[in-house]
Amino acid sequence: MPGTHGEHDATADPGFRPRIPAAEWDDWRWHMRKRVNTTEKARRWLRLTPDEEKAIADSAGRYRWSITPYYASLMDPDDPACPIRLQAVPAPGEFERFPGSDVDPVGDTYYRKTNRVVHKYRDRVILLVTEACPVYCRHCTRKFHTTDVSGTYFRDDEGGSFDEDLRYIAEHPEIRDVLLTGGDPLSYQDGKLEEIVSGLRAIPSVEIIRIGSRFPVLLPQRITDGLCEMLARHHPVWLNTHFNHPKEITEESAAAVDRLLRHGVPVGNQTVLLRGINDDVATMRTLMTELLRIRVRPYYLYHCDNVTGVAHFMTSVEKGWEIMEGLQGHITGFGVPQYVLTTRIGKVPLARPYFTRTPDGLSLRNHRGEEMAVDTAAYPITERDAR
Ligand SMILES: *Cc1c(COP(=O)(O)O)cnc(C)c1O
Ligand code: SF4
Numbered sequence: 001m002p003g004t005h006g007e008h009d010a011t012a013d014p015g016f017r018p019r020i021p022a023a024e025w026d027d028w029r030w031h032m033r034k035r036v037n038t039t040e041k042a043r044r045w046l047r048l049t050p051d052e053e054k055a056i057a058d059s060a061g062r063y064r065w066s067i068t069p070y071y072a073s074l075m076d077p078d079d080p081a082c083p084i085r086l087q088a089v090p091a092p093g094e095f096e097r098f099p100g101s102d103v104d105p106v107g108d109t110y111y112r113k114t115n116r117v118v119h120k121y122r123d124r125v126i127l128l129v130t131e132a133c134p135v136y137c138r139h140c141t142r143k144f145h146t147t148d149v150s151g152t153y154f155r156d157d158e159g160g161s162f163d164e165d166l167r168y169i170a171e172h173p174e175i176r177d178v179l180l181t182g183g184d185p186l187s188y189q190d191g192k193l194e195e196i197v198s199g200l201r202a203i204p205s206v207e208i209i210r211i212g213s214r215f216p217v218l219l220p221q222r223i224t225d226g227l228c229e230m231l232a233r234h235h236p237v238w239l240n241t242h243f244n245h246p247k248e249i250t251e252e253s254a255a256a257v258d259r260l261l262r263h264g265v266p267v268g269n270q271t272v273l274l275r276g277i278n279d280d281v282a283t284m285r286t287l288m289t290e291l292l293r294i295r296v297r298p299y300y301l302y303h304c305d306n307v308t309g310v311a312h313f314m315t316s317v318e319k320g321w322e323i324m325e326g327l328q329g330h331i332t333g334f335g336v337p338q339y340v341l342t343t344r345i346g347k348v349p350l351a352r353p354y355f356t357r358t359p360d361g362l363s364l365r366n367h368r369g370e371e372m373a374v375d376t377a378a379y380p381i382t383e384r385d386a387r
Helices: 028-033 050-059 069-073 083-088 163-170 190-201 225-232 251-262 281-293 317-327
Strands: 117-121 124-128 177-181 208-212 237-241 267-273 297-303 338-343 346-349 355-358 361-365 371-375
Touching (some): 124 163, 163 190, 177 190, 190 208, 190 225, 225 237, 225 251, 267 281, 267 317, 281 317, 297 317
Parallel strands (some): 124 177, 177 208
Antiparallel strands (some): 355 361, 361 371
């Protein structure tokens, strides 16, 4: 499969990258301990460009950065435009100012009801369990919370009690769906996670628990049998991950997905549309069809939010339309994600419709651009037509 990366020792230049014994490579805690977060460590994996070195230096005191050796191993050591590298190595664009940028354009803070609960939709909430991530994605939509050195919604209270958050959920029985996010919830050890998940399970009105985690992409070794067995004790549990490029689909990530599925945890994916990373039809088609191959169901394609430090990744909405029209009808129907813009008023579907209203009914078009008229007499449009 494209992007397969079974070997963890050097790719292009066997003498250049470190060789890591399998016992260490397969241990997620080893990767967490050995995260790349200095120029010196990065040079073991990449030939850094002057721009990257400058952005790393400028990040000091402003933005966290950290890369698991696993994710670093997927990067092209010689190509600064490598789509994996662009997602994780600081870049000068993060320090530019863009019109309309904001640390919280989607209004998480406005809907934050407790330290961790964001209640924006009536029947479901997100629970910000942590601010920590294995890799600080440069395009993180919650960059203020996860990556900004002076950020985080928690201040000094990251490890504090969940009692108030759980009480809020229990006192709002209309909440039937709780999405654990952050940061990355799987940054916590299994024991701590199980405390949170069983605390939610003890609330009768909570029907489904969802986990948003990028570990299957950034450090798939984290998805151990032990973790999956724990999650399976609290079903129904769903997991959504975040693959952005076909190069991220590896033997290890496919195996992590397989472990989740075997334990009955359905796996979905959200992709962010990112300039220079996945903003072309061919890349997106490959990504979506490769996801289907590893049995991950594409869920959302997010238009990149105008977040401070992220805006250099934004594309036009027309680019999003072009991509959606390159997917719809061209690949398996359920391989096509929904293209949405996240706003203060919620996620809004953004794809162009395949029909227009005409005086006589509807004008339809298909994925090949062919058009067809549908007559009101044959297909009533209004309830009046139907009578
Ligand atoms: C995205 C999001 C959800 C979940 O929305 P779905 O469309 O059900 O996946 C819930 N709450 C907030 C604040 C969100 O941003
Ligand atoms: S793993 Fe998710 S929450 Fe963490 S930095 Fe990446 S996109 Fe943001």
